[in-house]
Amino acid sequence: MKLINTKKIEGVITIETGLHIGGAKNSLDIGGLDTPVIKTPAGVPYIPGSSLKGKIRSLLALSEGCADIKEESELLKKMFGYTGDNNNDKTAQKTRLIFRDAHLDKDHFKNEFDGAVLETPFTESKYENTIDRTTGKTKGGGLRQLERVPVGAQFNFEVIINAFDGDDPQEMEDELHKGLKMLEDNYLGGSGTRGYGKVKLEIKAKS
Numbered sequence: 001m002k003l004i005n006t007k008k009i010e011g012v013i014t015i016e017t018g019l020h021i022g023g024a025k026n027s028l029d030i031g032g033l034d035t036p037v038i039k040t041p042a043g044v045p046y047i048p049g050s051s052l053k054g055k056i057r058s059l060l061a062l063s064e065g066c067a068d069i070k071e072e073s074e075l076l077k078k079m080f081g082y083t084g085d086n087n088n089d090k091t092a093q094k095t096r097l098i099f100r101d102a103h104l105d106k107d108h109f110k111n112e113f114d115g116a117v118l119e120t121p122f123t124e125s126k127y128e129n130t131i132d133r134t135t136g137k138t139k140g141g142g143l144r145q146l147e148r149v150p151v152g153a154q155f156n157f158e159v160i161i162n163a164f165d166g167d168d169p170q171e172m173e174d175e176l177h178k179g180l181k182m183l184e185d186n187y188l189g190g191s192g193t194r195g196y197g198k199v200k201l202e203i204k205a206k207s
Contacts, residue, residue, distance in 0.1 A: 001094065005163040007173065010205045013047065013102055013155040013188075017198040018126060018148035021051055021189040036147045037123060044106065045122055045149050047188070049099035052157065053080065055188055056179035063182065079172050096172060098160035105154045112152045124150045128194075148196065157201075 023038030037045045057080045066072050069082065074093075081095030109122065119125040126146050159176065163169040180201045187197035 001164040007161045008207045009159045011203040014200040015153045020148050047102035049101045053099040059182040060179045096162050100158040102155035102157035108154050123147050
């Protein structure tokens with residue numbers, strides 16, 4: 001296949017309800033949060049490109065009524081990739097979309113949260129428990145302390161659309177925008193049905 005066009009879409013993800021994308025807990029963090037968010041080695045939360053790609057693909061597949069990746073349209077397989085059933089599968093597709101990790105805008109965060117009381121320099125904590133509906137009592141060890149990125153934080157995101165000969169670049173871009181809109185109406189990360197992860201996505205530049 002011959003690469004005929006590359007388009008970069010840049011934008012901002014604004015957190016509208018606390019965001020939790022889980023990361024590994026450091027066993028040395030005595031008294032630390034029970035469920036931390038994913039962070040860079042420098043301790044700054046970020047949104048993995050895999051989280052964006054997976055969520056948007058899932059939402060677009062649901063809009064097609066797909067229960068399995070094999071049932072997806074050729075457009076989705078083309079955009080997000082499809083390995084096929086075996087090495088000789090002619091339906092295998094090379095991924096056209098590249099989702100970069102979305103990094104926190106630290107300058108905006110500093111201005112937005114100047115003087116705020118946070119659990120860590122970039123996150124808040126929220127206590128939750130699980131109630132047994134039969135007994136009315138807590139279960140699972142009682143209260144858990146969840147780490148979240150607070151409302152108002154912003155992350156810079158970037159998506160690359162690679163078009164090969166025979167592709168329709170505009171069709172892929174339109175489908176991507178549809179997925180971004182669907183994400184705004186859904187949620188990102190964990191505990192979305194409990195109010196977490198509402199985001200707003202704004203396109204800032206295309207090149």
